Amino acid sequence: MSATVSPEDAPSCPDIHAFVLEHERLPRLGDEVAPWKFRGWLLYHVQIADMHPASSGRWGHYFRTIDAGHLLDEEIPPIRFTDGPPPQGQKMLEHCLNLIQRRDYSWSDFHHFIEWLGWGLAVSSVRPTLSEETQEALYRSFNLEPLLLHPHDYLGSMLADRRSNGWNPHAFFPTPHSVVTLIVEMTFAAGGSQRDAAGEPQQQGETQVRDPRLSTVMDPAVGTGRMLLHASNSSYCLYGCDIDPLVVTITKINGALYAPWLTFPFSEAVLGVPLPPPPPAALPVSENVRPQLNTPTYRIDDHGQGLLFC
DSSP: OOOOOOTTTGGGSOOHHHHHHHHSSOOOTTSSSOGGGSTTHHHHHHHHHTTSTTSOOHHHHHHHHHHHTSOOSSOOOOOOOOSSOOHHHHHHHHHHHHHHHHHHOOTTHHHHHHHHHHHHTTSOOOOOOSOHHHHHHHHHHOOSHHHHHSOOOHHHHHHHTTTTTTSOTTOOOOOOHHHHHHHHHHHHHHTOOOBOTTSOBOEETTEEOOOGGGOEEEETTOTTSHHHHHHTTTOSEEEEEESOHHHHHHHHHHHHHHOHHHHSOOOHHHHTSOOOOOOOSSOOOOGGGOOOTTOOOEESOOTTOOOSOO
């Protein structure tokens, strides 16, 4: 599958898949079309970086599952998140924000940066509105290595630290990673072990026990996705919703970095079970946070997202 592009966007959005097939490499500086013009250019880098021996190996696991067409008899590659943002990744991200602020004189630098990442990781169809000079500066400065080698919800931490300047209108504050780890481990431990050493489902009497990797995890106030990121160590079926589109985009970015099946869910054919239906459109929320008329309900399990490098 390829990244989803709306018909009106198609003429002005170059196809990164076609470029890679033709040139047998990724776009780079000096090409006729700048790398950041391609939707999904950064996702290719994430998937290639997953081959690093110190990486989680999750994208490799994801693609082996896609190729097999069914769940594999192997454990989900575990990933551990640091409780606080490691300085290498945090400094790099702060530098990127400072670039936007200095070059575009923007008080919305964080929103623009999320927009830039969302386009590059193919989790959003909204093109970045930053100047070409700023996008080139970001391209030269942004570094995936500290983010992938030291997993953390960096963007969630940054958003929570900036509650006073309009970045965080819904007063979002994430649960610490250490607390989320405990909650998720306790929740899944309560379900007991449901697979034997060979990965085969165990039997309880005459009833076949459901594969725990198919346990549905739903976070109704998903924020930047920490609960689902930790649950991705145990489950492929991760769902969430939130009234704030900014944090939903960050959750999708985190999924692209750390849990592919969160942002790009497996199909029913691969999972071997029907996917849960979406929630009803009319949500019981108070008037002060109720979305405006015709405003979409934001969901993480967006099956309209396309896959790259598959």
